[in-house]
Amino acid sequence: MSAATAARTTAAPTIEFEGVSFAYPDGTQALDGLDLRIEPGETVAIVGQNGSGKSTLVKHLNGLLRPTAGRVLMDGEDVRAVHVARLAARVGLAFQNPDRQLCAGSVKAEIEFGPRNLGIRGAELDERVKAALDAVGLAGEVDTNPYDMGYSRRKLLAIASVLAMLTPILILDEPTTGQDARGVARVGSVVAAAAAAGRTVIAVSHDMRFAAECFGRVVVMRDGSVALDGAPAEVFAEPHWPELRAANLEPPLPAVAGARLGLGSTPTDATLVAALVELAPERG
Amino acid sequence: MERSPLVPDPGSAASSPGLPRNLGLPEYVTRRPSGFYRTLNPATKLAIAALEVVTVFLVPGWLGPIAVLLVLAVVAAASHTARALAVIGLAASPLVISIMVVNLFILPGAVDPIFRAGPIAPTWSGLWFGLLTSTRLLVFSSAVALAYVTTPVDDLLADMSRRGLGRRGVFVVGAAVQMVPRTIERVGEIMDAQRARGMDTEGRIWRRARAIVPLAAPVVFGALTEVEERTMALEARAFTAPGRQTQLRVPADRSRDRALRWAALLALAGVVVLRLSGRVG
Numbered sequence A: 001m002s003a004a005t006a007a008r009t010t011a012a013p014t015i016e017f018e019g020v021s022f023a024y025p026d027g028t029q030a031l032d033g034l035d036l037r038i039e040p041g042e043t044v045a046i047v048g049q050n051g052s053g054k055s056t057l058v059k060h061l062n063g064l065l066r067p068t069a070g071r072v073l074m075d076g077e078d079v080r081a082v083h084v085a086r087l088a089a090r091v092g093l094a095f096q097n098p099d100r101q102l103c104a105g106s107v108k109a110e111i112e113f114g115p116r117n118l119g120i121r122g123a124e125l126d127e128r129v130k131a132a133l134d135a136v137g138l139a140g141e142v143d144t145n146p147y148d149m150g151y152s153r154r155k156l157l158a159i160a161s162v163l164a165m166l167t168p169i170l171i172l173d174e175p176t177t178g179q180d181a182r183g184v185a186r187v188g189s190v191v192a193a194a195a196a197a198g199r200t201v202i203a204v205s206h207d208m209r210f211a212a213e214c215f216g217r218v219v220v221m222r223d224g225s226v227a228l229d230g231a232p233a234e235v236f237a238e239p240h241w242p243e244l245r246a247a248n249l250e251p252p253l254p255a256v257a258g259a260r261l262g263l264g265s266t267p268t269d270a271t272l273v274a275a276l277v278e279l280a281p282e283r284g
Numbered sequence B: 001m002e003r004s005p006l007v008p009d010p011g012s013a014a015s016s017p018g019l020p021r022n023l024g025l026p027e028y029v030t031r032r033p034s035g036f037y038r039t040l041n042p043a044t045k046l047a048i049a050a051l052e053v054v055t056v057f058l059v060p061g062w063l064g065p066i067a068v069l070l071v072l073a074v075v076a077a078a079s080h081t082a083r084a085l086a087v088i089g090l091a092a093s094p095l096v097i098s099i100m101v102v103n104l105f106i107l108p109g110a111v112d113p114i115f116r117a118g119p120i121a122p123t124w125s126g127l128w129f130g131l132l133t134s135t136r137l138l139v140f141s142s143a144v145a146l147a148y149v150t151t152p153v154d155d156l157l158a159d160m161s162r163r164g165l166g167r168r169g170v171f172v173v174g175a176a177v178q179m180v181p182r183t184i185e186r187v188g189e190i191m192d193a194q195r196a197r198g199m200d201t202e203g204r205i206w207r208r209a210r211a212i213v214p215l216a217a218p219v220v221f222g223a224l225t226e227v228e229e230r231t232m233a234l235e236a237r238a239f240t241a242p243g244r245q246t247q248l249r250v251p252a253d254r255s256r257d258r259a260l261r262w263a264a265l266l267a268l269a270g271v272v273v274l275r276l277s278g279r280v281g
């Protein structure tokens, strides 16, 4: 990434949800007095059972949905006043369903769509396309028609098409759905690279392992508000399991193993291994 | 053995009157429409709508549209569909306005100006012709819409399959009818996704027009993929297996339906014959 683009992505705003409620026109109360603050550069996994309001929450961040009560602020500015197309320069959102956003006849054109709308042209555009394709492992598919690709690769393409916008805030709605182990690892490295560049990364996921391994913070949603919020080691600690299970979530395997072995909260493979090594240092 | 919660408890099912709610049957089997017009057989409603449409367009002058409008108003009030029809009328208003404007100012051969202001000269005959055309359009779309909003799609399909349309035919009609609301929903979501990537769909008209282009591909491809996937899902569930299918629910076809249907079809034939023989108009 060039120095110029790196500089542009460092200015991530602080995000604040203040008592946000949202009801769909049919009356479904999807968000219910939600409070949440996300600092610049944080990596946040939003988890929760189907219908708990995760997708609704992230659509408030780029103004696609406007709260029926409460406010969404970015660096203190109410996003209600800002056009979606303007917010798109700051917030990139890859939707849950790739088929409802891919619109071009080739992979290259698809990735160019967002940056072009932001006014990017020429060498910088080419550079962004290449970087985004490399990031998701689709470099060999520049001229493929997106509709000839399988679901998992369309999903990766949708992520790449948002990555190329280099927005200070990157949001991925269920990026790992339908991905094999390698695909999940790819998405994980996308998250890590974006975080290293100072971007705020928010991902909605049903994959507790992915949430624990790749994010610094986990937010558990239940019935349209925040039920648990903290580092993976806090949220997945044994005392919270009843609450997790009430939200139809299972703590990741290393967390369960660590608790059973009396090693404390070990939500990731690495923390579990470290705790085990400490337990039996002579073998490690 | 553990009882799965999806399997109904036979005891409770037998004790409730009529069709038990939790028999694990789909909602369209257990739900019942009510009211005279709503409970008409779908084929009857189609016959009535056909008569109305033919009357609107074949009976010349104001007689056809006004007669049908009166019938529609009564039925809509009785079946509580006036609101839905009003929404459809509103949706048609851009078309109505353009019809009015075009006819008012440039009806060919009109020579009876209401007033003259330089090159602008609206005519009486233009006004009448515009009003008549708009009324026909509105009455026509209301007649079709009334049948549509009062008939659950599943009822229409179940009735057609009982009348021997065949499974493939039913599927094609069903896919076509259901395409409309699904497409509307899909367009909304696709537009959201593109606004999220900086496509400006607000503001000037040419900007919005430009936004149509990237819409077309996902709408069309998405619809095709969906139909393909649904076809395969149906095959996987033995849709084309030989032998008779069991119908879980068939909309009633009573003697009043048959009487109404024959009356509507006879009247329709009558309008066509009178029109062709030149006796009307």
Ligand SMILES: Nc1ncnc2c1ncn2[C@@H]1O[C@H](COP(=O)(O)OP(=O)(O)OP(=O)(O)O)[C@@H](O)[C@H]1O
Pocket: A024, A025, A026, A028, A029, A030, A048, A049, A050, A051, A052, A053, A054, A055, A056, A057, A096
């Ligand atoms: N367009 C809509 N109209 C009406 N209700 C909706 C709409 N979209 C979502 N809902 C409802 O709002 C609630 C929250 O939906 P949302 O999509 O935010 O949940 P989610 O947590 O993303 O679920 P999932 O894990 O299934 O993606 C659900 O009850 C859902 O049925």
Ligand SMILES: [Mg+2]
Pocket: A054, A055, A056, A096, A173
């Ligand atoms: Mg969702």
